[in-house]
Amino acid sequence: MKRIVLFGTGNVATHLFEAYKNSDNFKIIQVYNHASETLQAFKDQVAITTNLDEIAPADIYIFALKDDVLAELSKKTKETDALVLHTSGAVSKEVLNKFKNHGVFYPLQTFSKNKEVDFSNIPICIEANTKANTNSLKELGSEISEKIFEISSQQRKSLHVAAVFVSNFVNFLYTEGEKICQDNLIPFEILHPLILETASKVTKMSPLESQTGPAKRKDQDVINSHLELLNEEQQKIYSLLTLSIQNLHGKEL
Secondary structure, eight states, rough: EEEEEEEEOOOHHHHHHHOOOOOOOEEEEEEOOGGGGGGGTTTTTEESSGGGGGGGOSSSSOOOOOEEEEEEEEEHOOSSSSSEEOOOOSSSSSGGGSSSEEEEEEOOOOOOTTSSGGGGGSOOEESSSHHHHHHHHHHHHTTSSSEEEOOOOHHHHHHHHHHHIIIIIIHHHHHHHHHHHHHHTOGGGHHHHHHHHHHHHTTOHHHHOOOOSHHHTTTTTHHHHHHHHOOOOHHHHHHHHHHHHHHHHOOOO
């Protein structure tokens, strides 16, 4: 059984801990974080520490941390021959190049601590500095997921941008849609089937092909009536997206 020390207590770290908790081949033996209060959720399940000098010997160290602290923590962590990984979608593996064996273990999903996920369906994007380490990452990933992809640092940056468009930006639009519903005393749940069908449809056909709505139809009367219902910020977003859709489909406002 390979021993893992997990750095971090955020969304990704929490879900990784749960994913490996019942593994027969990998065991998280310690969780590190600089703030002791965030470690309390782990204290009855595994050894915890706030001191980098107390990091336990292990086969794999996973930095499941915010992007802006990876470089600093890497500098502070003692050199080791163990495999050292980070989970970022936007940071190169080179941030860990002080370690002889290093790589990236990036689960491509949106994580919230209180929302369970099925890791078996989550794509895990891996990259390592040697073929042997790549094979180790495949073993690590295959323990919890059926979808392992070798993705370079440059590809991962582009993938991360794409993920922001299809997840973070879309979620913001959900928020705006919810506001419009709330302002007009409409239950947001009425839109749930539409949200699910739209998401499902793009897994079966191209998003370009599945585009519908007044922007694609160039239905200016509907577009104008929608704009009248929106506040100034929403009007900017609506107009920009409408123009972008029409440009993409070869039409002009």
